[in-house]
Amino acid sequence: MDLIEPIAPNNGINYFSKDVNSFILEYGNVTDVGRLLSTSSLLLNHYNELTKFLFQTLNVIDCNRLYLDELYKITYDYYQKLFYLIFVKDKINNNLPLNTELTQLRNTLRTSLINDVSIIRIRKYMRNNVNLQETRCFLEVNRIETRELQSAVQSNTSIIIEYRPFDTSGTNNEYFNDSIIIYPSIGSEFTTFDFETLIQNCSSTKQSLLLKEISKFNEIILCLPSPDFIQLLPLFITFVKYFISLNTSVPSIKAYYLNLNDLVKQSETSGQIFNTNSFTNQNNKNIIVGLENEYNSCYMNCIIQCLLEINELSSMLISNSFLNNIDYINPKNSKGTIITALARLEQTMVKSSLSNKMFDQQKTSSCLQLKKCCGTINQMFNSNHEEDCLEFCEFLINSMHDDLKKGTFIRVPQTNINGNKNQKNFEEQAYFAWYSYLEKEFNLIVELFQGQMASILHCQYCLYQSNTFQVFSTLSLTLPPHPSCYIHECINQFYRPENLMGNNEWECSNCKMKRPATQRLQITKFPKILIVQLNRFSNYMNKNTCYVKYPPILDLSVYRNTENIIPKYSLFGVTCHTGTMDAGHYSSYVKKQEDSWWHFDDAKCRPVHFANEFISPNAYVLFYKMIE
Template identity: 30%
Template sequence: MNSTIQCLNNTSPLITYLIMDIYLRDINRDSLGEVVDDFAYVVKALWSGQYRCITPRDLKAVVGRHQPMIAGYMHQDSQEFLTFLMDGLHEGLNKVKVKPRIPEQNNEGLPDVKAAEISWRDHKLHNESIIVELFQGQLKTTIMCLTCRKQSVKFQAFMYLSLPIPKTTRCTLGDCLRQFSAEEKMTGNSKWECPQCRTYRDAIMKLEIWKLPHILLIALNRFVYEGQWRTKINAHVDFPTSGMDMSSFVIGPRPKSYKLYAVSNHFGTLDGGHYTACCKNPCTQTWYKFDDSEVFETSESSVKTSAAYVLYYTSIDLLPPDFKPSFS
């Protein structure tokens, strides 16, 4: 929980929106507004300069009320906490109070650009918040029947990329991205119900990145199942800290260059472990390591370890939180 909060606390456009109380004009009291209130209280306390450290008991309690898995004090997953917190912030800030009925989209015969545009427009009819504006991108899924070659194309929004790690002791983030978009055969219990054959068929599925968000969250899938057993992959994934060019991995609008500004780390095993965070302060442009209540200055090179779990990248300048955010 601490690791995730520290990473988000250095996402200055989001923090500016909360510290300056801009969020009050958008907050949805009929949904998860209390999650937003308590998270805003935490970041205001962190940026006030009045405390050496704080304990976010109220935020934990309100999250636990909506997500029972987090209610106790068992060892939990930071990515799962991040997922719920981001969903909670979005729902609590969603400007769409009445969601219109949207018919299922048929992309047959449509060029990808048009299909993606319609899908994103429909997504925004139900979802409009600073979380969508900052953190959400778009994926393209293509499924092809291996019998009749019929293809189905769909576009969907994503909050973060969950990347597989190749089975090796060392790899690069590029290797993970290539494996993410590799073709996957759907057979056996995973057969696809082909609308043209009107029965279940073997198929090939391909997942590709269409559009990236301003703030790109990348979760390295370190916890995987091998048969019946869940295990952790401790491979060292080499990832860039600045000048990350994603153009070879994006098939839609050309992305800007990304730079790393935070990392959530996991040390230990499945049964127990410890989370830390390394974050670049938007005011001082200095990297710090956050280890529970302890904070240490650190170097940019030291953030690249085999414990890296969730990577936080930005394509926009992260200004000090007293600046009004701009997404141009």
């Protein structure tokens, strides 16, 4: 869907809402030729879209007369603004270079405006029909109170559509049974709206289905985030064109400015609204709400339920504190769209959870918008196929890391590492490598999810040792071909040295030739959040169904590391996989307040049936939090 966007967002220009006199005053002192011509080009595009709509589409249906008058008046306003910029300003500003793209653009605009015959029909209509006192009925956006909205929908003949940019600081939530939330497409530009794209941009499948039934309502109430919302005109055209396609009359359409941050205070009389600001102080472990399965999104739902139980992450997302730390310079990130989508989802989940408790409801939330944002960055998540939940988890964590600014006042500590990197300074090497990484990459995501691992190669001939350090966020454990085992057996296998012999001999940098060697892995820095994968699909052919028995408290103190801490972890999340690789399903167990465990299966959520139900033979990814 294409949207109207100002040519200079920082200037706050709203082309359709400014009358001609205000527009002339604003541009009277502008001497930047490039800006004048680019603005003219945008106005011409808008003007052409409106004339095409008026003379090719609206003549097939009896449209509300006030709406027609308004559209003709807006189109005429566009023509007057174009005339001023192209002809009047052209006489004032004669310093346009010759034989340039700007010259060609100006000539194209002049030719288009001179040869246009639509203006004759517009002037004729306005001379005979338009009462200027009655126009702008739709584009006049007024403030509305929640009680007025409540009374408007009591008859079930009105539908509320909340349309708001995805990057606003307001929160998005349904407050009424018949209400729809629509987000604009990412990175779109204005030509005209498309109703099918509006359906796709609804915040959930349930709302998409409701939007398809819009013809049964007698009144459409649009709730906008600001009184001069620039998408209002094309949004209106979209609805009118849709009713034309159905060959039905256009219902009443009203636009209101609904400031959710101010309006959603607890009302003693209605008992319908609660303060959205209050959820920043709520314990996130109270979030108990299901997630709809949107086009096989169970692999996302199970991960989201687990990640949102991390207090530090949830606090950042709920409070919107991340907004000041988005990295807009990094060409490889999503410019904050992914972390913003996750934040909006959690905020909706918090409010839905509170609403469910207050009114004994079973309202669910949807990760559809997050799925769409992820799909724009990685095509893997742009399909309706089932994907691996761990791959999504790693993608989401890496995307949040990329979206946030990096670097800190941390400096690499001075060490006594000499040129001889042998065993005696192994701890110093690990320490130095970790702080070197923090100096460039540190942010909250690194602090929570990332640790450090060493790959140690040891020459059996000269005893030279080579240490390579790398950052990790997931500990992948190979499972034995047995019916069951304990998780420590898998961890021991992870630490077990591998002999490099024969064709696999290591080329020792000290011997300058291939030698028999041993290779082993060692964790030198344990992360605060330890994500453990029980690798059931290592051969990509068959699923290993070994029942891995993992404890609620995981003590890793027996495994050597370079830190002065005792790595003990408390289990708080488990994702489970049932079925086969071709036809499987994901669900999750999550630890809530007072050590209570809940099972989340998409939209369904329930307490566990027995104490250790979360120790599941279907466990695939385990989430542990370090005990301070």
